[in-house]
Amino acid sequence: MRRDAPLLVALALGAAARPGAAQDTSRIDRGVRIGIIYRPGVRPGLVVLPAAAVPDSLRAIIARDLDYSDRFELITLPGGDSIRFATAAPPAAPAPPAAGRTGTSGAGPKPASTAAAATGLNYPLYQALGADFAVILTTAKPDSTIVTVHDVAAGGVRREFRAHLPPPAAPGFRMAVHRVADRILDAALGAAGTAASRVLVVLDGKVYSIDQDGADVKLVSASEHVALSPAWAPDGRRFAYMEFWQGRGRLFVHDLATGKRAAVAVVGQALDFTPAFSPDGKTLAFSRGNEEGTDIYTVNVKDDCCLQRLTVGRFADNLSPVYSPDGQRLAFVSTRAGAPQIYTMAADGTDQQLFAPFDYGVTGASYAPDWSPDGQSVAFHRDVGGTYQVFVLDVRTRAVRQLTSVGRNEDPTWAPDSRHMAFVSDRSGIRQLWIVDVETGRIRALETQGGARLPAWSPRLPETTTSTP
Amino acid sequence: MKRFQLLVLGGLVAAAAAACSSKPQTTPAPVAEAPPDTSGEVARRAAEEAERTRQDAARRAAEEAERAARQRIADSLAAMGRGSEAVRTLFATMIHFDFDKANIHTDDAAILDQKVNVMQANPQVTIRVTGNCDERGSDEYNLALGNRRAVSAKQYMTSHGIDAGRIATASNGKERPIDSGHNEAGWAKNRNDQFDIVAGGDALKQP
Numbered sequence: 001m002r003r004d005a006p007l008l009v010a011l012a013l014g015a016a017a018r019p020g021a022a023q024d025t026s027r028i029d030r031g032v033r034i035g036i037i038y039r040p041g042v043r044p045g046l047v048v049l050p051a052a053a054v055p056d057s058l059r060a061i062i063a064r065d066l067d068y069s070d071r072f073e074l075i076t077l078p079g080g081d082s083i084r085f086a087t088a089a090p091p092a093a094p095a096p097p098a099a100g101r102t103g104t105s106g107a108g109p110k111p112a113s114t115a116a117a118a119t120g121l122n123y124p125l126y127q128a129l130g131a132d133f134a135v136i137l138t139t140a141k142p143d144s145t146i147v148t149v150h151d152v153a154a155g156g157v158r159r160e161f162r163a164h165l166p167p168p169a170a171p172g173f174r175m176a177v178h179r180v181a182d183r184i185l186d187a188a189l190g191a192a193g194t195a196a197s198r199v200l201v202v203l204d205g206k207v208y209s210i211d212q213d214g215a216d217v218k219l220v221s222a223s224e225h226v227a228l229s230p231a232w233a234p235d236g237r238r239f240a241y242m243e244f245w246q247g248r249g250r251l252f253v254h255d256l257a258t259g260k261r262a263a264v265a266v267v268g269q270a271l272d273f274t275p276a277f278s279p280d281g282k283t284l285a286f287s288r289g290n291e292e293g294t295d296i297y298t299v300n301v302k303d304d305c306c307l308q309r310l311t312v313g314r315f316a317d318n319l320s321p322v323y324s325p326d327g328q329r330l331a332f333v334s335t336r337a338g339a340p341q342i343y344t345m346a347a348d349g350t351d352q353q354l355f356a357p358f359d360y361g362v363t364g365a366s367y368a369p370d371w372s373p374d375g376q377s378v379a380f381h382r383d384v385g386g387t388y389q390v391f392v393l394d395v396r397t398r399a400v401r402q403l404t405s406v407g408r409n410e411d412p413t414w415a416p417d418s419r420h421m422a423f424v425s426d427r428s429g430i431r432q433l434w435i436v437d438v439e440t441g442r443i444r445a446l447e448t449q450g451g452a453r454l455p456a457w458s459p460r461l462p463e464t465t466t467s468t469p
Numbered sequence: 470m471k472r473f474q475l476l477v478l479g480g481l482v483a484a485a486a487a488a489c490s491s492k493p494q495t496t497p498a499p500v501a502e503a504p505p506d507t508s509g510e511v512a513r514r515a516a517e518e519a520e521r522t523r524q525d526a527a528r529r530a531a532e533e534a535e536r537a538a539r540q541r542i543a544d545s546l547a548a549m550g551r552g553s554e555a556v557r558t559l560f561a562t563m564i565h566f567d568f569d570k571a572n573i574h575t576d577d578a579a580i581l582d583q584k585v586n587v588m589q590a591n592p593q594v595t596i597r598v599t600g601n602c603d604e605r606g607s608d609e610y611n612l613a614l615g616n617r618r619a620v621s622a623k624q625y626m627t628s629h630g631i632d633a634g635r636i637a638t639a640s641n642g643k644e645r646p647i648d649s650g651h652n653e654a655g656w657a658k659n660r661n662d663q664f665d666i667v668a669g670g671d672a673l674k675q676p
Contacts, residue, residue, distance in 0.1 A: 205644075226644050229609060247599045247639025249612065271640050273612050287609075289616030289640055291623065291633075317613040333610065340610055365569070367607040381607070388607070410607060453608055 044132035046072040046188065051137050055168055058145070058177055059137055064213055065181030065195035066135075068444070070420070070437035072188075075131050126152045133158070133188045143167075147180055149187040159187035174215060175461065182460075194415040196461050199422050199446065200230040200239055201433055202453040207241055207254075210433070212415070212457075214446050221254050221261065229454050233277045236461045240264070240275035240284055240301075249273040251286060253301060265304040266297075274320045277301075278347070279327040285310070287319035296321045296332055296349075310349030322378075323347070324371050324395075331355055331369040331378050339365040342380050342393065356380065356393045356400050366391070368411050372418040373459070379403075379412035379421055390423050392438065403436065413457045422446060422455045556673035560587050560596075563661040564622060569606060571617040573625055581622060584664060585629045586676035593669030597637040598622045601663065603656035604643050615640030622662045637667065 048063040050056075067074045126134050134150040143164050151158040163180045166172045175196055182193035197212050205226035209218045221227060225243040232239050237256055242249045249271040251264035264284060266272060271289035278285065282302040287294050294317040300306040311318035316336040323330055327347060334343045334352075341363075342356035355378065356366060364383025371378050378393040382402075388410040390403045403412075407427030414421055415435075425434045430450035436443045562584075564577035573581065588594055600618030602611040619638035627633045648655040 228612075228644075244641070244644060247597070247641055271612060271616055274609050287613065289613055291620055291638055293620065294613035294616055317617060319613045320609050335613075365610075367610050 043071060043073045044188075045075045045130040046133040046135065047075045047077065047126060047129070047131045048135045048137070051139075057168055058165070061174065061177045061213070062135070062137070062181045062184065065178055065193070066184060068213060068435075069181075069185055069191075069193050069195070070440050070442050071185065071191060072133070073130065075126075075129055077129065121150055121152075123150075123152050123155045126150075135184055145180070147184060149184055151188075161187075174211060178211070178213070179463070192417060192460070194417045194420055194457075194460070197416055197458045198461065199413070199433065199458065200232065200456040201447070202228055202230065203449060203451055207239075209256075210447055212435070212446075217447065217449075220256065220259075221252075229274050230456045231275050231277060232456055232458050234279050234281050234459055236459045239456065240277060242273045242275060242286075247271070249289070251275050251284065253284075264299060264301060266299050266307055276322045276330075278323050279325055285321040285323065285330060287321065289317075293317050294319050296330070298347075308349075310345065311352070318343075320368055322369050322371050325373050325375045331371055333367055333369065339363075341366045342369050342378065355398070356391070357398055370413050372414045373416050374418035376418065377414075379414060379423075381410040381412065381423075390421070390436075403438065409434075411454050413455045415457050416460045420457075422457050424452055424455065552675055553671070553673040556587055556591075556675060557666070557670065559583055560664055560666065560673075563663055565657060566618055566660040566662075568603070568656070568660065569614065571600075571614065571621045573621055578625065581625050582629070583676070585626050585631055587673065588626070588631050588635065590674045590676040591669065594666055594673070595635045595637070595668045597639055597665045597667050599639040599641055599663045599665070601641050601645060601647075601659055601661050602643045603659040604646060604651070605656065606643060608643065611642035612640050615642050618660075618662050622664075 046066060048059055048066065050059060063074060066072055121134060121136075131152045134152055136148040136150065138146040138148070140146050140162065143166070145163050145165055146160065147163055148160045149158045150156070161183060163176070163183070165176045165180070178195035178197075181195040185191055185193040185195070194212055198216075199210050199212060200220070201208055201210060205228075206219060207221040207227050207230045209220045210216065221230075221241065223243065225245055228242045228244070228249075230239050230241040233253070238253055239256070240251060240253050242251055248269055251266065251272050252261045253264060254261040264272075264275070271294075273287050273289070275284050275286045277283070278298075282300060283298050284301045285296060285298045288297050293313040293315070295309060295311045295313045296318050298306075298308045298310060310321075310330070311332075311334070313334075313336070316334055317340070318332055318334045318336075321330045321332040329344055329346055331342060331344050333340045335341075336343075337354075337360065341354065341358050343352060344355040345352040355369075358366065364385075366380050366382040367388075369378050369380040376395055378395060380391055380393065381388040382391050384402070387408040389405060390409045390412045391400050392403055393400050403409075403421075404423070404425070407425050409423050409425045409427070412421050412423040419439055420435055420437050422433055422435050424431055426432075427434070428445065431452055432448060432450060433446040433452040433455055434443055435446050560583075562580050564573065564580050566572075566574070584596075588596070598619040600615035600620075600622075602615050602618075606614060616638065619640055623633070623636045623638050626636060643659070646655070646659040647661070648658040650656075650658075
């Protein structure tokens with residue numbers, strides 16, 4: 001049971017410093033460390049240092065993103081910003097403290113920045129505070145921020161890069177900052193983050209987009225028809241969804257950049273629903289309800305052709321398909337054994353078999369599978385005592401474990417890191433979107449409006465702003 | 470129609486006026502030129518008068534007959550409309566389902582039998598059956614369940630002789646509850662099939 005938890009030094013105020021010196025003491029005798037620290041049940045500490053001339057919102061967003069990565073223990077510095085002066089005191093004052101409030105007059109670290117920062121940061125102090133990593137943000141030019149990730153224990157700079165950020169009021173600002181947070185995570189732990197991602201969710205019959213930190217709730221698709229089941233295209237630029245037309249379901253692909261949508265050209269006047277893109281973005285799998293029941297079909301959405309039927313239900317329904325990340329298989333729901341359960345088949349419809357084991361007549365009905373981006377897990381929800389709970393199936397061992405137990409929890413959707421998951425829960429009394437870290441079990445509410453349904457977590461979103469080292 | 474009558478009346482009035490106005494012009498001449506012919510003139514006028522009366526009577530009779538005919542048609546249309554309404558109400562009766570089930574209740578079979586009779590008596594009618602679910606089930610699964618409920622009713626009706634092409638099916642899943650109650654009473658109402666006449670429902674015959 002190893003758990004990586006880098007310490008980011010976050011500068012939240014307040015006395016809730018880390019629980020005591022005991023931990024700090026234990027850290028001292030760790031001996032040689034290479035990058036990531038592994039301690040049972042303890043995550044590395046991390047501090048995001050306050051810096052003059054850097055908009056506080058920038059630091060706040062980054063600190064929150066790193067906190068939400070659930071890979072660090074964000075360190076609250078006692079005395080708030082006073083820590084800055086403490087670090088500034090040592091010999092060659094490092095860039096962030098020295099920059100002063102006159103904007104960029106401090107002239108930043110220049111070529112020798114790494115050395116300056118390395119010599120300037122009071123590593124023993126941060127180490128004593130429990131930080132394994134310290135992040136310093138320096139505004140070099142109005143649109144350019146230098147990010148320095150310090151490895152506190154090693155006493156040196158882990159990585160330094162320059163990020164070009166649009167002005168805080170610009171539409172791309174937050175997402176650009178999220179990308180910075182993901183790069184910090186990559187620098188510290190070599191792990192890919194989810195800060196630059198969004199969740200689509202159905203609210204009041206319309207599709208909304210919410211940044212993974214809960215900001216920027218935007219209506220992205222609306223018509224007079226009820227919309228359901230948004231599903232991201234792998235490029236992160238489009239999504240498919242279903243609209244109700246008088247008891248019929250029509251599928252659309254919505255382009256986020258243009259705001260335009262196109263109907264998926266499939267023949268017939270049927271009830272088409274639960275679309276899912278193949279990993280290459282060319283094929284859309286979906287459920288079609290008609291007089292023969294509900295079955296799974298695929299259609300080529302690149303050339304608008306080639307409708308193919310994958311299941312023949314006869315007296316059973318087959319629905320809610322989702323591709324494995326390699327595109328070779330599908331997970332889906334079938335009622336062939338009576339109650340709906342999770343099955344799998346090859347992408348061409350062959351080799352259909354039970355996926356998530358169940359005890360006939362004992363295990364509750366199971367619904368809404370979502371295959372993790374790393375291919376190792378399939379999340380779904382299952383009836384437990386008359387309500388729904390989220391479960392995770394280990395694809396290799398076919399072991400199933402229950403992830404939630406409080407309230408009704410359903411429609412899980414994996415984050416691009418295959419570690420976080422959004423789902424709908426009424427645990428607070430209203431139906432909200434929640435995010436859980438499958439590793440630690442840490443949970444947070446994503447939106448507070450209520451009535452959220454059918455979330456879909458995006459892949460890592462493509463660059464919309466320049467951000468070069 | 471009324472407009473036409475007015476026009477006819479207007480025409481008659483004009484004709485009468487013309488006749489009257491022409492009289493003073495024509496009468497002075499005969500009076501002056503041929504007094505002995507008075508009796509013949511009188512007879513001719515009498516004949517004209519009789520002819521006019523006869524024509525008026527005939528016209529009035531025809532108008533009366535036409536009015537009566539119109540009334541009869543209107544009356545029968547109203548009657549037929551009342552009949553259609555009754556049949557339509559009968560036809561709109563929903564059937565209901567158990568939780569997560571799509572099989573037809575035995576007591577609901579009688580309701581479907583009535584619909585079968587209506588469709589047999591009105592071969593021009595085509596319908597849509599829409600399945601609905603209560604709020605408890607999974608959002609997406611309920612679309613399939615609603616579809617299955619609609620298909621159940623269709624299968625029952627086709628197995629009782631209705632042509633499959635006359636019955637379309639649809640599902641609202643749990644998206645269109647008719648009762649907003651979050652309790653068994655509300656849920657029971659929301660687990661239903663609804664029946665809509667798509668075409669041919671203007672005048673429905675009683676089965």
